[in-house]
Amino acid sequence: MTTSSLAQRLRQPGIVVAPGCHDALGARIYQQAGFEAVYMTGNGLSASLLGAPDIGLLGMSEMVERGRAFAAAVDVPVIADADTGYGNLNNVVRTVRSYEAAGVQAIHLEDQVTPKKCGAMKGLALVSKEEHAEKIRIAVATRKSADFLIIGRSDARIPLGLDEAIARGQAYAAAGADLVLLEMLQSEEEMRRALSAIDAPLMFNAVDGKTPPMNAAQFERLGFRLLSFPISATLAYTHMMQRLAEHIRATGSAFGVPSGSVTIADYESVLGPANIEFANVNSQ
Template sequence: MGDLLRSGPAPRARLRELLAGPGPVVAPGAYDALSARLVEQAGFDVVYMTGFGTTASLIGRPDVGLLGGAEMVDNARRIVAAVDVPVIADADTGYGNAINVVRTVRSYEQAGVAGVHLEDQVMPKKCGHMSGKAVIGTDEMVGKIRAAVAARHDPDFLVIARTDAAAVEGLDAALDRARAYADAGADLLFVEAPTSEDDIARVARALAGVAPLVFNWAEGGRTPPLPLDRIAELGFALVLFPIGTLLAATAGIRSLLTALKADGTPTAALPGLPSFDEFTDLIGLPEIRSLEERFGP
């Protein structure tokens, strides 16, 4: 897992294989290389690089379009280097027009990710579960999807088309957009933030057979938290759990700091934490020692 000297199947082909399987692929969110390693070590087959979490971890700010493409790609590159499983990355709006999308897709592909999702929001964008979103025209987004498909060098690189139109123009308009994005060549469709189970089921019925579907199980967001077996029953191919790791890390750090502030030392919090040796094993020290023995004098 995440070995410096890698072996194993190509991540993009592996992701295609997983998505062709009988049930939904579960992709927990990672906001940095360490959280990505933890996702992989927990036994998950895919890592999702969350834009929300990337923004929070890099600059300590909300997901409102403050990061640029270079910052997002740099984070994706570090995450890919830390794990052996496929990484799907948030690519926001592509950071500009269709020409910018070409560069964005090339950059993410060079970083080693297995696929990206692009959304039809106006820049600066917002997290899909925030209010105040605006969307570009359907024709403009179709051009951006076509540009993304044309830009990839590896045919296994996935282009996921996300629409945020449900909150702006209504669900029917979002479904029309999704169909247009599929016609433009998108590999998967992602209708963001349906607000009821009935709407989720409508998405699944309306787009069945058009393209595989993404379900964003945004922790605490506007979409109802359906059980995984219900999501599978509806036919979704990919399920993202974008920010649970970020929220858990926040809670853990806050608890440690509370103990440190109250007691003057973190002793009371240490029983719930990994030991030093356990943590160094987790981040790959045994591999480093093995390589030292193999290549050292």
């Protein structure tokens, strides 16, 4: 499988849209829909694997293995949530090496304390910008290839305000981050301020109900280079499962769900079973 390079693509004009999902099936569907990259959501993985909120319960090895599965399932770049790097500087070194070896092409490291919370939650606690900038420096120094991208993420906007979020973005850019992600910017004016003040390409996570309901063309006009909708797929999946559960409970059947479903043939076409080769094992 030949995978395209996210680093090379970002040097070309136009925004890259990398919608988020919590499994390799979703990644394949996004690729087949024509997206140039996919995003592996930590929030959605915590929900799908543990049935639990995103409060730092998943460890580095669990996340890396899912990243490996994503990268093996698609030939577009995979961008992954790497939380806080899962600990101190030594943990960051291991995190970078592991994700890069798994075939993931970019990770973002956030400046929360460990264990972290979803950036949309209340009560976020952050480390100093100096401490996180050092994590970014170590991450950049650790990677084997410059095409493995380090995204410096700050969750400071909600607990500490826009000025502090921008200051942190500047510090992470100065530390060598290939892109900067400021979570939860609340208006186009805030976005313009961040874009003009930070000397690095910016990524944006568009979160349903938490950030302005803008589309890719609007983000591109402002100057963002990378856009994700990190938990939209998981929210849609939750809605679908609730409707399916209600229908089975009410009718005693899984057939005829009002929201509809794909056929087995369509499902198999997504998975591509004809492309999988099975070895013949001859028993003695």
